[in-house]
Amino acid sequence: MTVEPGHATAQPGSGHHPDHHHGVDADDFKRELGTDGTLTEEPYHPNPSTPTADRLQAIGEVVFLYTVCIAAALGLSALLVEATGGSSAEVFNALLDGSIRGPGRIGATIGVAVPLLLVAIGTIVSNRAGLVNIGQEGQLYIGAAFGAYFGTKLGWSGPWVILLLLVASVVGGALWAGIAGALRYTRNVPEVLTTLLLVTVAAQLVGYGLKNQWLLLAPAEGRANRQQISQQLPENTRIPRIEMFGNEFPISAFIAIALAFLIAAAMARTVWGLRLRMLGHNPRTAQRAGVAASRYGGGALLVSGAFAGLAGGMMLAGGDFGNYTLVPGFPAEIGWTGLLVALVSRQRASVAIVIAFVFAALRTGSGFLAATGVERRITDVVQGLLVLALLIPPALLYLRQRRRQMNSGGDRT
Amino acid sequence: MADLPTSGVHAGAGPSGPAPAGAAVRLDQICKRYGSVQACDNVDLVLQPGRVHGLLGENGAGKSTLMKILIGLVIPDSGAVTINGDRVRLRDPLDAAEHGIGMVHQHFSLVEPLRVWENVALGEDGKLHPSDVRDRIVEISDRYGLDVDPDAVVGELPVGMRQRVEIIKCLRRDPSIIIFDEPTSVLTPAESEQLFETLHQVVVDEGRAVALVSHKLDEILKATDEVTIMRQGRVVDHVLTDSVDASGLAAAMVGRAVSLRSERVALGVVDTDLDGAEVPQTEHESTPEVLRLDQVTLLNRDGRTVLDQLDLTVRAGEIVGVAGVEGNGQRPLADILSSLTDIDEGEIRVAGTKVPTGKAGAMARAGVGVIPEDRHDSGVVLDMSIAENLWLVDTKPVSRGGVLDHRTMNRAAATLIDEFEISCSGPDAPLFSLSGGNQQRVVLARELSNDPKVLVAAQPTRGLDVGAIEYMTDRLRRAAEDGVGVLLISSELEEILDLAHRIIVISDGRIIGEMDRNDADLERIGLMMGGQTV
Numbered sequence: 001m002t003v004e005p006g007h008a009t010a011q012p013g014s015g016h017h018p019d020h021h022h023g024v025d026a027d028d029f030k031r032e033l034g035t036d037g038t039l040t041e042e043p044y045h046p047n048p049s050t051p052t053a054d055r056l057q058a059i060g061e062v063v064f065l066y067t068v069c070i071a072a073a074l075g076l077s078a079l080l081v082e083a084t085g086g087s088s089a090e091v092f093n094a095l096l097d098g099s100i101r102g103p104g105r106i107g108a109t110i111g112v113a114v115p116l117l118l119v120a121i122g123t124i125v126s127n128r129a130g131l132v133n134i135g136q137e138g139q140l141y142i143g144a145a146f147g148a149y150f151g152t153k154l155g156w157s158g159p160w161v162i163l164l165l166l167v168a169s170v171v172g173g174a175l176w177a178g179i180a181g182a183l184r185y186t187r188n189v190p191e192v193l194t195t196l197l198l199v200t201v202a203a204q205l206v207g208y209g210l211k212n213q214w215l216l217l218a219p220a221e222g223r224a225n226r227q228q229i230s231q232q233l234p235e236n237t238r239i240p241r242i243e244m245f246g247n248e249f250p251i252s253a254f255i256a257i258a259l260a261f262l263i264a265a266a267m268a269r270t271v272w273g274l275r276l277r278m279l280g281h282n283p284r285t286a287q288r289a290g291v292a293a294s295r296y297g298g299g300a301l302l303v304s305g306a307f308a309g310l311a312g313g314m315m316l317a318g319g320d321f322g323n324y325t326l327v328p329g330f331p332a333e334i335g336w337t338g339l340l341v342a343l344v345s346r347q348r349a350s351v352a353i354v355i356a357f358v359f360a361a362l363r364t365g366s367g368f369l370a371a372t373g374v375e376r377r378i379t380d381v382v383q384g385l386l387v388l389a390l391l392i393p394p395a396l397l398y399l400r401q402r403r404r405q406m407n408s409g410g411d412r413t
Numbered sequence: 414m415a416d417l418p419t420s421g422v423h424a425g426a427g428p429s430g431p432a433p434a435g436a437a438v439r440l441d442q443i444c445k446r447y448g449s450v451q452a453c454d455n456v457d458l459v460l461q462p463g464r465v466h467g468l469l470g471e472n473g474a475g476k477s478t479l480m481k482i483l484i485g486l487v488i489p490d491s492g493a494v495t496i497n498g499d500r501v502r503l504r505d506p507l508d509a510a511e512h513g514i515g516m517v518h519q520h521f522s523l524v525e526p527l528r529v530w531e532n533v534a535l536g537e538d539g540k541l542h543p544s545d546v547r548d549r550i551v552e553i554s555d556r557y558g559l560d561v562d563p564d565a566v567v568g569e570l571p572v573g574m575r576q577r578v579e580i581i582k583c584l585r586r587d588p589s590i591i592i593f594d595e596p597t598s599v600l601t602p603a604e605s606e607q608l609f610e611t612l613h614q615v616v617v618d619e620g621r622a623v624a625l626v627s628h629k630l631d632e633i634l635k636a637t638d639e640v641t642i643m644r645q646g647r648v649v650d651h652v653l654t655d656s657v658d659a660s661g662l663a664a665a666m667v668g669r670a671v672s673l674r675s676e677r678v679a680l681g682v683v684d685t686d687l688d689g690a691e692v693p694q695t696e697h698e699s700t701p702e703v704l705r706l707d708q709v710t711l712l713n714r715d716g717r718t719v720l721d722q723l724d725l726t727v728r729a730g731e732i733v734g735v736a737g738v739e740g741n742g743q744r745p746l747a748d749i750l751s752s753l754t755d756i757d758e759g760e761i762r763v764a765g766t767k768v769p770t771g772k773a774g775a776m777a778r779a780g781v782g783v784i785p786e787d788r789h790d791s792g793v794v795l796d797m798s799i800a801e802n803l804w805l806v807d808t809k810p811v812s813r814g815g816v817l818d819h820r821t822m823n824r825a826a827a828t829l830i831d832e833f834e835i836s837c838s839g840p841d842a843p844l845f846s847l848s849g850g851n852q853q854r855v856v857l858a859r860e861l862s863n864d865p866k867v868l869v870a871a872q873p874t875r876g877l878d879v880g881a882i883e884y885m886t887d888r889l890r891r892a893a894e895d896g897v898g899v900l901l902i903s904s905e906l907e908e909i910l911d912l913a914h915r916i917i918v919i920s921d922g923r924i925i926g927e928m929d930r931n932d933a934d935l936e937r938i939g940l941m942m943g944g945q946t947v
Contacts, residue, residue: 271808271815277797278805284791288751288783289805290774 065393073389077382086374091382098368099361107247111320112334113360114249115140115311117256119338120345120352121263122307127347128267129300130280135180135195136308137335138202139173143309144316145206146172148216148230148326151317157234165237166313173309174302176202181301185294191301199335207328216326230326238324239317250318257353259307264349276300308335337363340387346394355390362386436495437462437590437622438483438514443492445478452478453489454646460590460622465612467637467654468626469666471878475646476626480592483624484516485509496590515588517579519595525568532567533582553581557611571921572740573604580611591615592624597632598904599739602939609636630659630666642666667879700729702765703898704781704867709759711745711922719745721923722759727867727898732889734913735902738942742922743902744786747871750900751783751791752776764866777806782865784856786872786902792856793844800826800840803859833858834884850881857888868892871902886912906938920944 078088100106119136126133147169151161180194209215210228218231239250267273278286279296287293311334315321322330341359345351362383369379438460445453452475460466470476481487483494485503494501496512503509523532534546550563559577567575576599583591593612597605613636615621627633633640634654642650642665650665704727711720720742727733737743748754749761755771762768763779770776776783785792793802800822804811811822826840833854837847844852853873860868870889874882889912893899903909909916916933918926918941926941928934 269817269819271812271817274797274801274804274808274817278794281794281796282791284753285794285805287753287773288777288785288791290752290777292773 062393062397065396066389069389069392070386073385077385080381081374081378084375084378086372086378090372091369091374091379094368094372095362095365097365099365102368104247105364106245107243107249108320109357109360109364110247110249110253111318111360112363113356114253114256114318115315115321115334116338116341116360117260117352117356118307118311118314119335120341120356121256121260121349122304122311123339123342124267124345124347124349124352125263125276125307126300126304127342128273128280129276129297130283131184131297131301131304132192133177133180133195133301133304134192134339135177135197135199135202135335136304136311136338137331137333138195138199139176139305139308140312140315140335141199141202141206141331142176142312143169143173144312144326144330145209145216146309147313147316148233149209151233151237152218152231153216157237159236161237162239162317165233165317166310169309169313169316170306171309173312174306177301177305177308178298181298184301185298206326206330210326210328218325228328233317233324237317238319239314241319250314250320252314252318256314260349260353267349272296308338311335311338340391344390344394346397358390359387435462436460437497439493439495440479440483441493441495443479443482443494444490445475445482445487446490451646453482453492456492456643456646456648458624458641458648460624462589462622463616463620464638465616465623465625465636467633467640468624468643469628469630469633469640469662470643471628471666474643474666476643477594478646479643480516480594480624480626483509483590483592484514510586510588513587513589514592515583515586515590516592516594517576517583517596519598523567523575523578525566527567528563529561529565529567529570529578529581530563532578533563533585549585550581553584557584557614558607559611572599572738573601576600576604576608580608584615588621590622590624592626594626595628596625597627597629601738601943602906603943604738605632612636628666630662633662634659644668700731700896702726703729703763704900705762707760707762709749709761710757711749711754712757719922720749720756721921723922723924725900725917725924727900729866729896729898730893731915732893732899732901732913734909734916735900735919736906736909736916736938736942737904737919739904741920743871743904743919745922746919747783747786747869747902748791750776750781750867750869751785753791774806777863780864780866782860782863782868782897784853784860784868784870784873786875788852788856793852795845796843798841798843799830799835799837799847799855802844802855803829803840803862806859807863829858829862850877853877853881853885857885861888861892865897867898867900869900869902872904873901874903874905874908906935906942910935918942 074092077091081088081091098105099109119140123133123136147165150156150168151165156164176198177195180189180191180198183189183194184191206216207228210217210230213219216230218229239252241248241250267277275286275289275291275296278289279291279293279300283293286296312331315330315334316324316326321332321334337359338356341352341355344359345355366379366383369382370376372379436459438458440456440458443453443456443458444451454475456475456479458466458468458479468476468479478487482489483503485506485508488504494503496514501508501512503512503514524535527535530543530546530550533550534541534543547563550561553559554561554577557580559581561570561574561577561581565574567578570578576596596608600608612623612625616623625633625637634657637654639651639653640657640662641648642652642662644666649668704725706723706725709720709723709725710718713719723742723746725733735743735746745754749756749770752771752773752775760767761770763776763781766779768775768779768781783792789795794805800819803826804822808817811818811825823840829835830837830840835847835851835854835858837851844855847855868889873889874885877885886908889899889901899912901909901912910930910933914930916928916930916938917924918938920942921944925944926938928937
């Protein structure tokens with residue numbers, strides 16, 4: 001077994017064309033001429049050679065995964081409902097009627113989707129910067145409270161107050177997330193903890209405001225006894241609603257969709273987006289390249305809170321929640337569900353538009369479940385199974401992507 | 414030399430015949446595939462008791478995979494493992510340990526805050542008897558001359574000492590088969606010498622079988638009895654060490670004749686005849702200073718001194734080599750020059766202007782380019798595209814008003830991809846799809862295209878194959894010729910001797926020697942690397 005180096009050097013002479021390009025060989029190793037005419041051999045890594053075909057295949061995989069998961073969830077749900085003596089067809093019909101099939105229900109679903117989408121966009125911004133903001137529920141509540149104060153307590157009314165109210169909401173949400181940001185970058189407190197804990201603080205704070213007339217509580221007249229709610233927004237200080245094909249929804253839907261595309265574009269096409277992603281993927285490389293973590297990371301947290309705050313403001317002025325009134329428990333878990341929307345859309349703001357609608361449909365649809373006579377606990381499980389079906393594919397895709405990177409990134413043998 | 418590449422390599426003890434009766438380990442037709450890469454392709458290997466078997470090959474040749482199979486970390490796709498005549502299946506390292514196989518890892522697997530004896534006892538089952546473990550450590554260190562204090566905290570030990578702990582940890586289980594994976598990469602020449610003495614004792618006096626994995630020819634020639642050479646996952650040759658010379662081995666390893674000086678350097682063949690060096694000696698005293706470190710001191714979190722009043726200058730067009738055993742302050746030095754670490758005392762000037770330390774991007778803006786030791790740590794973003802990675806630091810050429818111009822970006826990226834011969838499917842390909850050598854070229858392309866005043870190259874050729882090493886050294890030389898001041902931080906002495914005009918030796922965070930390349934003397938540098946002032 002004597003080596004013949006000549007054997008290896010002989011090959012490029014015959015197999016190497018001048019116009020031969022890298023990366024599409026079927027061989028495990030490609031050969032190329034080094035700088036001084038000597039031979040370099042490197043392991044061939046399977047690059048996506050035809051991007052469109054590759055993308056189509058990827059989309060096919062995603063569709064397949066979702067189909068399997070949702071089918072499994074529906075199957076399990078049907079089994080469960082039937083086993084407990086209910087009618088599965090009735091349950092699924094109720095879900096569809098409540099979300100999209102019933103007259104005007106699409107509009108109701110859109111109304112719920114708007115704040116979900118806004119929360120999700122904000123979450124995507126902070127996630128991209130590598131930060132885990134999970135306190136949207138609180139930021140949203142503070143945003144709504146700021147909006148309620150400016151909308152009801154100053155005695156102003158008119159369309160321009162809508163703008164003022166929304167700006168106040170944005171500031172409120174950003175402020176609340178900003179506390180977590182300040183703690184993160186001055187005292188090194190993990191933002192996961194602070195944002196989460198601040199949800200409780202926000203609820204108590206707004207609760208206090210709703211008890212005191214100088215803050216948020218509506219004047220005694222025109223309010224049922226001892227109810228702790230704010231005054232209703234005046235008629236002309238509400239976000240206009242439009243009707244399309246028998247469905248009525250606030251025009252803030254268009255704003256939310258525009259913002260989603262705006263953020264998607266900003267992430268991909270601006271220097272800010274590039275730097276934010278850099279920070280999220282590799283903070284040390286970012287630091288060396290001039291991305292100050294406190295500035296960009298803190299900024300991302302502020303933006304993230306601002307979106308949650310805006311969601312709160314739009315919920316208040318949009319009419320689908322609380323009837324233009326700030327009430328205890330106003331956020332109605334939109335902040336938490338928005339996190340799921342961001343998770344399922346796998347950090348892409350444009351995809352979040354669709355996912356927000358799906359989650360909103362699940363929510364409006366479940367409103368009709370009570371009428372089926374199936375026990376509440378069972379319908380809760382059905383909902384949970386459907387949410388799981390939506391969450392499993394992105395988790396699987398994420399894991400696989402990581403594994404691929406580990407395999408190709410570790411070049412050391 | 415080496416006009417006939419095959420001349421030095423003879424078909425020595427043929428590995429394909431039946432294994433001699435006493436084979437300690439016999440690997441037959443081992444195959445392992447990762448995706449499209451065949452890491453091991455029908456590999457045969459026989460380890461004999463009482464002999465050191467060298468395993469030689471470039472990075473990526475499959476040596477490490479083969480050893481991981483033997484230690485039970487990797488399960489082969491096919492093939493047979495026979496130990497002392499019994500066919501076995503090694504499912505995990507514990508399995509391998511039960512069959513008497515031990516390994517001294519290249520990257521230490523020690524827990525730094527724990528004491529030596531605690532580390533040695535880690536992974537043992539049952540009740541712990543600290544005094545027994547201590548006694549055993551003392552016994553082993555006496556027998557092999559591996560002097561180490563069982564109660565020392567590992568984190569406070571120098572690298573050479575830590576390797577002793579690794580070896581003791583391995584010997585404590587009394588293995589009949591020992592694998593050494595690139596053991597000298599973190600040692601001074603003197604420490605390497607001592608390691609090979611231990612190796613000799615273990616093999617000759619005690620009849621254990623040893624596999625020595627390495628990509629350094631000198632080491633293989635010095636310490637082994639027979640050698641198996643691997644290339645691209647295959648065994649290309651198996652010879653008795655006596656019957657070969659360096660150029661023959663190099664040719665077999667690379668697959669062609671090796672004559673270029675820089676290649677020989679890349680392969681770890683030290684040119685003892687330093688007078689023959691062809692380093693262009695230019696006068697750099699007249700060129701302006703581009704980098705100046707003044708009394709730079711850095712403490713770590715525990716208040717221990719990591720860098721001690723470092724003074725260092727690099728002039729335009731000069732390559733200054735920082736030699737030293739790994740872990741003596743080279744990494745913090747590069748981190749400071751990457752704005753990743755703030756300093757405690759001193760100041761840094763780039764082209765005469767003081768640069769704030771530890772401030773994001775300040776060094777890069779001042780004109781300090783960096784090829785980091787670990788590009789995945791601070792050189793690239795694996796999840797972003799090649800084009801984006803090329804403009805991480807300075808987006809001005811490819812953006813207007815904060816908006817990226819993707820067309821300009823891709824066009825400019827394509828130019829750089831051509832110029833630096835980066836093999837990829839296009840500027841949009843994610844960086845993780847590239848091989849290590851090509852990722853390194855992306856870093857090089859970015860740092861050089863930013864017109865740096867200073868280029869810090871930290872272990873720039875580590876983990877690259879021979880062709881890529883040649884390319885890198887050539888680029889560094891050209892950068893210096895173009896007037897860039899190059900600070901080459903390397904633990905490969907050969908690399909420094911090959912490239913640097915001026916050499917600085919660093920030990921324990923202090924500069925303990927400085928000399929011109931012409932006055933450089935291997936022995937002297939070797940002693941200094943060990944911490945002795947000469």
